[in-house]
Amino acid sequence: MNPFSYARVTTPPAAVAARTQQPGSYFLAGGTNLVDLLKRGVVVPEKLVDITRLPLTAIEATPTGLRIGALAKNSTVADHELVRRQFPLLSQALNAGASAQLRNMATVGGNMLQRTRCAYFYDTSLPCNKRVPVQAGPDKGQPNGPTGCGALGGYNRMHAIFGADAGVAAPKCIAVHPSDMCVALAALEATVVVVGPKGERRIAFRDFHRLPGDNPRQDTTLGADELITAVEVPANELAAHSTYLKVRDRASYAFALVSVAAGLQLEGTTIRQARLAMGGVAHKPWRLFEAEQFLRGKPATLATFQQAATLAMKGAKGYGENDFKLTLAPNSLVEALTLATTPA
Amino acid sequence: MRDESQPLPEPGQPDPSRRAFLKHSSALAALALTPPVALTAIDHSLDERLAAAFEQLPLQVRINGQAQQLSVEPRVTLLDLLREQLGLTGTKKGCDHGQCGACTVHVDGQRVNACLTLALTTEGREVTTIEGLGSEDKLHCMQEAFLRHDGFQCGYCTPGQIMSAVACVREGHADTPEQVREYMSGNICRCGAYANIVAAILDVKASGQKV
Ligand SMILES: Cc1cc2nc3c(=O)[nH]c(=O)nc-3n(C[C@H](O)[C@H](O)[C@H](O)COP(=O)(O)OP(=O)(O)OC[C@H]3O[C@@H](n4cnc5c(N)ncnc54)[C@H](O)[C@@H]3O)c2cc1C
Ligand code: SF4
Ligand code: FES
Ligand code: FES
Numbered sequence: 001m002n003p004f005s006y007a008r009v010t011t012p013p014a015a016v017a018a019r020t021q022q023p024g025s026y027f028l029a030g031g032t033n034l035v036d037l038l039k040r041g042v043v044v045p046e047k048l049v050d051i052t053r054l055p056l057t058a059i060e061a062t063p064t065g066l067r068i069g070a071l072a073k074n075s076t077v078a079d080h081e082l083v084r085r086q087f088p089l090l091s092q093a094l095n096a097g098a099s100a101q102l103r104n105m106a107t108v109g110g111n112m113l114q115r116t117r118c119a120y121f122y123d124t125s126l127p128c129n130k131r132v133p134v135q136a137g138p139d140k141g142q143p144n145g146p147t148g149c150g151a152l153g154g155y156n157r158m159h160a161i162f163g164a165d166a167g168v169a170a171p172k173c174i175a176v177h178p179s180d181m182c183v184a185l186a187a188l189e190a191t192v193v194v195v196g197p198k199g200e201r202r203i204a205f206r207d208f209h210r211l212p213g214d215n216p217r218q219d220t221t222l223g224a225d226e227l228i229t230a231v232e233v234p235a236n237e238l239a240a241h242s243t244y245l246k247v248r249d250r251a252s253y254a255f256a257l258v259s260v261a262a263g264l265q266l267e268g269t270t271i272r273q274a275r276l277a278m279g280g281v282a283h284k285p286w287r288l289f290e291a292e293q294f295l296r297g298k299p300a301t302l303a304t305f306q307q308a309a310t311l312a313m314k315g316a317k318g319y320g321e322n323d324f325k326l327t328l329a330p331n332s333l334v335e336a337l338t339l340a341t342t343p344a
Numbered sequence: 345m346r347d348e349s350q351p352l353p354e355p356g357q358p359d360p361s362r363r364a365f366l367k368h369s370s371a372l373a374a375l376a377l378t379p380p381v382a383l384t385a386i387d388h389s390l391d392e393r394l395a396a397a398f399e400q401l402p403l404q405v406r407i408n409g410q411a412q413q414l415s416v417e418p419r420v421t422l423l424d425l426l427r428e429q430l431g432l433t434g435t436k437k438g439c440d441h442g443q444c445g446a447c448t449v450h451v452d453g454q455r456v457n458a459c460l461t462l463a464l465t466t467e468g469r470e471v472t473t474i475e476g477l478g479s480e481d482k483l484h485c486m487q488e489a490f491l492r493h494d495g496f497q498c499g500y501c502t503p504g505q506i507m508s509a510v511a512c513v514r515e516g517h518a519d520t521p522e523q524v525r526e527y528m529s530g531n532i533c534r535c536g537a538y539a540n541i542v543a544a545i546l547d548v549k550a551s552g553q554k555v
Contacts, residue, residue, distance in 0.1 A: 006401060006418035006464055028462065035421070035460045036441050048418065052465055075454075099530020100517070101508065102442060104454045105461065252529035 001038050008050040012195050012227055018049045020197050020225045027051045027227065029071060029110035032102050037115065041124050042131060056229055059083065065234040070109035070227075074181065075100065077108060087233055089261055092244035093184035099253050109228035112182055112192070112208065113220065116175035116283075117158065117255055120150030129172045130216045149173055149216075157321040158255065161329065162282040163211045165317065173216030174319055177209055177284050178255050184244055186277040186285035187261040190233045196226035209284030219283075238263030238275060245336040246279075247328060256280035258329050260336035264300065271295045271304075276312070276337075281329055288312045288333070305337040306330075405466045407432070408476025416463045423447045423458035426473060434474035434503045438532070445531035448504040448511075449473050455511035457530075474503035477510065485553045486510050489544040497535035505531045509545045510555050518549040 007025075009015045019025055024046030028034055037043040056069040059080050066082055077083055078094035098106065120126045127148035151159055151174055164171035182205075190205040209220050222228070242263040248254040259279035265272040274295040276288040291308040298304045309330035318326050400415035407430065416425055423440070426432040426449070438446030440459045447458040450472040478484035486509050489495070496502040508531045512518050517527035524542050533541065548555060 001419045004418055005399070006462075008464075008467070028465070030460075031462055031465065032442055032457070032460050035462060038419070039440065048462070050462075050465055099445065100512065100515070100527050101445060101448055101455045101457045101530045102460075105456050252526050 002041070002044050004038075004045045005047045006050065007047060008053060010053050010055075012054060012056070012229060015049055015051050015054060015227050016195060016197060016225060018047075019227070022047050023224065025049050027109075029107040030073070030102075030105035031110075032098070032106045033110060033114040037122075040122050042115075042122060051227070062232065065232060065236075068108055068231045068233070070229050070231070071107050073104055074098070074106040074108070074111060075103040078103065086235065086239060087184075087188060088239055089242040089244055089263055090181065090184045090188060090233065092242075093180040093246075093259075093261060096244060096246040096256075096259070097180040108181070108231055111179055112185075112228065112231075113222070114177075114179055115219065117178045118151055118175040119155060121175065126150045130175060130212075132217075151175065152319060155321060156319045158257065158280070159319060159322045160282050161316045161318055161322060161325045162278075162286050164283065166211045167213040171212070172214065173212040173283065175212070175216070175283060176280050177219070177282070178280075179285070180244070180246060180256065180259060180279060182209065182285045183259055183261045183277045183279035185231065185233070186287050187263055187275040188233050188236065188238075189275070190231050192222075192228060193230040193232060194222060194226045194228050196223050200229075201226070205285075206287055212283045216283075236263070236275075237265040237273065241266055241340045243336050243340040245332055245339060247332050258325055258332045260332050262333075262336040262340045264295075264337070264340050266300060266341065269300050271298050271300050274308075276308075276333070278312075278329060278333070281316075281325060290314070291333070300337075300341045302334070302338065305334045308337070309333045401464055403464055403467055405463075405468070406470045408472060414463075418462065418464055420463045421459055422449070422451075422461040422463045422466055422471070425463040426458060426471075432473050432475050436500055436503055438501065438504075443532070444501070444504075445508060446501050446504040448507040448531065450507060450511060453511075453514070455508050472507075474507055477506065484510070484555075485551070486513075486544070486548055486555060489548045490541070493540045493544040493547065494537070495541045495544040496533075496537050501531060501533045501535075501537075505533065505541055509541070509548070512545060513549050513555045518545050521546065 007018055009018055026045045026048055028048040028050045054071055056071040058069045059072055060067050061082060068077055074094050078091050084091045120128045121130050124145040127146040127150045129147055129149050131145050132147045156174060159174040160176045164174045186205050192203040192208050194201050207221055244261050246256050246259040248256055256279050261277045263275040274292045276292050278286040291312040294311050295308050312333055313330050316326055400417055403414040403416050405412050423437055426435050435449055435458055436446035438444035442457045442460045448455050449458045451466055451469050478487050486506050490506060508528060512527045518524050521542055524545050
């Protein structure tokens with residue numbers, strides 16, 4: 001690990017100022033992703049700004065829902081009484097992620113900004129457009145490895161089936177965003193509260209993460225000198241019929257091959273409202289807007305769920321090893337919807 | 345330097361002195377790569393603690409009940425601090441990337457992976473390692489249960505398993521075998537002693553002993 005300097009801040013403005021003054025600095029929260037990336041030389045910071053002491057850990061009810069501080073630990077959020085009662089989907093998704101130890105370290109803000117688990121991204125000797133600017137051309141001796149996407153035509157079993165080709169002639173990156181929590185937050189239509197040098201700003205969750213397009217280095221729309229301070233989750237009527245389904249290679253402690261966050265509001269057997277998002281399938285938590293709209297007003301039956309799944313798969317594309325997701329994803333969606341409508 | 349009493353490494357086997365050389369030379373390379381900007385002082389008006397790269401920063405932390413006044417580099421992990429600087433080698437390094445749980449310790453009573461914890465972030469905290477759990481004449485009840493149930497084979501993962509198991513019971517996540525398996529999934533055992541580990545944890549839980 002390269003040496004770096006270290007600063008501990010205790011107020012959000014001091015955190016933003018530290019970051020603005022030294023562009024080569026990074027915020028350090030739980031460290032579960034960043035320290036890993038430092039050890040592998042993927043991130044080479046000049047300075048770490050330790051934000052773990054910022055007073056941003058509260059989880060509190062607001063007139064419109066729940067506000068969760070960016071430095072709240074994943075385990076604390078998952079087990080919090082208000083979260084479990086109002087947003088069981090969020091609680092389930094958090095508990096499906098990582099391990100008990102890692103959830104005790106990981107924060108809400110860090111979870112949103114965790115990098116992809118694409119193996120090429122983590123190995124600086126292999127080509128990756130996410131580590132190196134696309135414009136840089138073939139390896140010109142950048143310290144951070146050669147360009148190109150190793151996963152295209154390579155090992156891509158874990159990779160995306162949606163959105164990689166949006167806005168570009170050919171995909172530059174087929175990585176997925178690995179978070180479970182974010183899939184739930186997408187379905188729950190959360191808002192991200194951030195503060196930067198110009199003050200506070202709010203970002204709708206659907207606009208927070210981005211598709212790779214021409215610039216796969218950029219995972220989100222967060223500015224380089226902005227600090228996430230909180231996430232707000234609006235109250236909803238989905239708690240009674242929600243499920244987070246995670247399909248993975250082993251029963252626990254593995255990233256999702258495909259995951260589904262499903263929340264339904266039912267009136268008798270009629271679907272009043274549906275919120276659906278998938279993980280493990282795209283560069284961002286993948287909302288299924290069309291399927292949601294289709295389900296509104298329909299009976300909660302297997303046949304409807306299957307039709308919704310067919311709609312949801314429009315535009316999906318496999319890249320070889322991950323072709324199985326073209327079948328696994330719709331099946332998982334039907335399964336999640338079935339579980340959500342089954343009384344506990 | 346090679347220890348003359350040790351046999352020469354077999355061809356194709358790693359040579360310890362060569363490893364030491366590589367370590368040494370990469371430290372020199374790191375020195376050369378230090379960004380100049382990291383070596384300059386930074387605005388002191390901020391409410392922060394600042395340090396230039398390579399500077400040792402003071403760290404006050406309680407480890408196994410003892411107040412420690414230490415000096416550490418920002419990039420040192422809690423795991424390396426414990427093992428290399430304090431000689432507390434009970435905490436193991438398995439993967440060094442958060443994937444195996446061998447390095448599990450408690451920070452302020454919460455189980456965490458010491459390999460992904462930068463030591464400086466533990467300022468003012470209370471760290472408990474396997475050495476601080478019981479004593480040599482009086483083992484912790486979880487250590488006794490692991491012995492009774494044969495909850496290990498080679499023993500490499502065991503300190504992490506036990507630290508994790510104690511936390512698992514304290515958290516209230518040890519009610520059923522399924523729950524124990526789920527909440528112990530962050531501790532990998534290459535020897536596959538899982539069945540006996542689960543039995544040991546459920547035994548401690550059922551006994552109602554204070555963990
Ligand atoms: C072995 C292993 C298995 C895992 N399995 C899963 C899994 O199954 N599902 C899952 O969802 N996740 C999983 N994870 C990932 C884990 O959830 C993330 O590493 C964690 O959530 C990151 O949070 P952190 O607080 O530790 O972030 P850090 O590592 O501290 O930071 C991550 C990034 O976010 C930035 N950052 C942090 N907080 C803020 C803020 N408030 N404002 C602005 N920038 C900020 C940092 O600068 C850094 O770039 C796993 C991780 C490991 C190591
Ligand atoms: S999929 Fe993205 S992260 Fe993986 S190698 Fe390709 S460009 Fe890099
Ligand atoms: S050594 Fe820390 S998790 Fe493996
Ligand atoms: S006892 Fe050998 S790894 Fe667990």
